[in-house]
Amino acid sequence: MHPNALLDLSCELLRAVLKLDAPADGVVSAFFRKNKALGQRERHTLAETVYTVLRQRPLLQNLAQSGSGPIERRLALLAWAGSETFLRGALSATEQQWLADVKRIDLASLPEKLRHNLPEWLAEPLQKRLGDAEFWALAEAMNEGAALDLRVNMLKSKREDAQAALKAAGIDAEPMPYSPWGLRVQGKPALNKLELFTSGAIEVQDEGSQLLALLLDAKRGEMVVDFCAGAGGKTLALGAAMRNTGRLYAFDISGHRLDALKPRLARSGLSNVYPAQIVHERDERIKRLAGKIDRVLVDAPCSGLGTLRRNPDLKWRQSPKAVQELQAKQTAILDSAARLLKPGGRLVYATCSLLEAENEEIAQAFSAAHADFLPLDAAEALTRAHVGQAEQLCENGFVRLWPHRHQTDGFFAAAWEKRQ
Numbered sequence: 001m002h003p004n005a006l007l008d009l010s011c012e013l014l015r016a017v018l019k020l021d022a023p024a025d026g027v028v029s030a031f032f033r034k035n036k037a038l039g040q041r042e043r044h045t046l047a048e049t050v051y052t053v054l055r056q057r058p059l060l061q062n063l064a065q066s067g068s069g070p071i072e073r074r075l076a077l078l079a080w081a082g083s084e085t086f087l088r089g090a091l092s093a094t095e096q097q098w099l100a101d102v103k104r105i106d107l108a109s110l111p112e113k114l115r116h117n118l119p120e121w122l123a124e125p126l127q128k129r130l131g132d133a134e135f136w137a138l139a140e141a142m143n144e145g146a147a148l149d150l151r152v153n154m155l156k157s158k159r160e161d162a163q164a165a166l167k168a169a170g171i172d173a174e175p176m177p178y179s180p181w182g183l184r185v186q187g188k189p190a191l192n193k194l195e196l197f198t199s200g201a202i203e204v205q206d207e208g209s210q211l212l213a214l215l216l217d218a219k220r221g222e223m224v225v226d227f228c229a230g231a232g233g234k235t236l237a238l239g240a241a242m243r244n245t246g247r248l249y250a251f252d253i254s255g256h257r258l259d260a261l262k263p264r265l266a267r268s269g270l271s272n273v274y275p276a277q278i279v280h281e282r283d284e285r286i287k288r289l290a291g292k293i294d295r296v297l298v299d300a301p302c303s304g305l306g307t308l309r310r311n312p313d314l315k316w317r318q319s320p321k322a323v324q325e326l327q328a329k330q331t332a333i334l335d336s337a338a339r340l341l342k343p344g345g346r347l348v349y350a351t352c353s354l355l356e357a358e359n360e361e362i363a364q365a366f367s368a369a370h371a372d373f374l375p376l377d378a379a380e381a382l383t384r385a386h387v388g389q390a391e392q393l394c395e396n397g398f399v400r401l402w403p404h405r406h407q408t409d410g411f412f413a414a415a416w417e418k419r420q
C-alpha cells in the first residue's frame with residue numbers, strides 16, 4: 001500500500017477511536033473487518049499507532065498544536081509505529097521539518113501531566129498511595145504493552161511439556177515467577193493455529209488473573225460459583241484446579257460474554273462447568289443455591305484501570321462518576337454472592353482496578369457489615385495454593401498486583417471464610 005494511503009487510513013481509524021464512545025479494541029477490530037485487504041504488517045502499524053495516541057494523548061495533543069493540517073494526521077505522524085522510511089514517503093517537506101523540530105523537544109522539561117499522561121482524578125490517588133518514585137514507575141509501565149501470558153491447562157499438559165512444545169514451534173516461553181500454571185512468552189507470536197492451543201492445553205491469561213483463581217483454591221468435588229464469569233478466563237482455571245470434578249457454576253448477566261466461553265470450554269475438556277445467564281445478582285437461581293456453595297469468586301465489574309497496558313482508552317472513558325456507580329454495583333454483587341456460601345466456605349472479591357475506592361473500600365465495608373465472614377490473609381492463602389513469594393504480591397492482607405512491580409495487570413483481591 002502507498003504510504004499516503006496507509007496514513008489516510010490511520011487518520012480514519014484515529015477519528016473513530018478518539019470519539020471514545022466505544023472500547024478501542026472493538027473499534028479497531030471492526031475497522032480491520034471493513035478493510036480486509038490490509039496485510040499483517042499494516043494492521044500492526046495502524047493498531048500500534050492508534051494505541052500510542054491513546055497512551056500519550058495529552059502529550060501528543062500538546063505537541064500537535066504547532067503543526068498544520070488535520071489534527072488526526074499530526075497525531076498519527078507523532079505516534080507512527082511503522083517504518084520511518086516508509087512514513088517519509090507520505091510527508092511534505094514542511095511536515096518533515098515540523099516532525100524533526102518536535103522530536104528535538106526535551107520531554108523532561110514538560111509539565112507533569114504531559115509526562116504521566118493520566119487524567120488528574122486518576123493520577124492524584126495513585127501518586128498519594130505510591131509516593132513519587134513508584135508512581136512514575138507505574139506510569140511508565142502502564143504506557144508499555146503487556147507480555148503474552150499463558151496458563152497451562154493441567155488437565156491436558158504439564159508446564160514443562162507445554163514449554164517444550166512451544167520451543168519446538170520456535171516460541172520461547174519461561175515459567176512465570178508466581179503462578180505455578182503460567183508461562184510467559186517472548187514477543188507476540190500467533191498461537192491460535194498451534195496444536196497446543198486448539199487442543200486446549202494452553203489458554204492466554206494474564207498472570208494476575210491466574211493468581212486470583214489460585215486464591216480461591218477450589219478443590220476436587222466441590223460446589224463452586226464464578227459469579228461474574230464473563231468469557232470465562234477464570235472459570236477455565238477454576239475448572240482445571242477442580243480436576244474436572246464437582247460442579248462449577250459460571251454466572252453472568254451477559255449472555256453474549258457467556259457465549260464466548262463456549263468454544264473455550266469445548267477446547268478445555270472440562271465437563272464440570274455449568275454456564276448460566278442470570279438477570280441480576282438477586283436472581284432466583286442464586287436464591288436456590290443459598291448456603292450450598294463451598295467457594296465463590298466475585299470477579300466484579302470494575303473500571304478496568306489496572307489493564308491500561310492493554311486498554312489505554314479506559315483512562316479517557318472512565319470518570320469519577322462511573323467509579324461511584326460501580327462501587328454501588330460491586331457492593332450489591334458481593335453482598336448477594338456471599339449468601340451462597342456454606343459455613344467454612346471461601347469468598348473471594350477481585351477487580352482489575354487500581355483504585356482503593358473499588359478495592360480496599362469495598363472489602364473493608366463488607367467485613368464491617370458481615371461479622372459472619374472472617375477475613376483471610378491473602379499471602380497465607382496463596383502460599384498454601386503453591387504460589388511462590390506470595391508475600392510480595394500482598395499488602396495489608398489483600399492481593400495487590402501492579403504492572404511496574406509484578407509485570408501483571410493491576411489486580412486486587414480479598415478473601416474471607418464464612419464462619420462455622
Ligand SMILES: C[S@@+](CC[C@H](N)C(=O)[O-])C[C@H]1O[C@@H](n2cnc3c(N)ncnc32)[C@H](O)[C@@H]1O
Binds near residue numbers: 228234278
Ligand atoms: C471483570 S468481568 C469478568 C471477567 C471474567 N471473570 C474473566 O476472567 O474473563 C465482570 C463481569 O461481570 C458481569 N456482571 C456485571 N454485573 C453483574 C451482575 N449483577 N451479576 C453477575 N455478573 C455481572 C459483566 O457482564 C462482566 O462479564
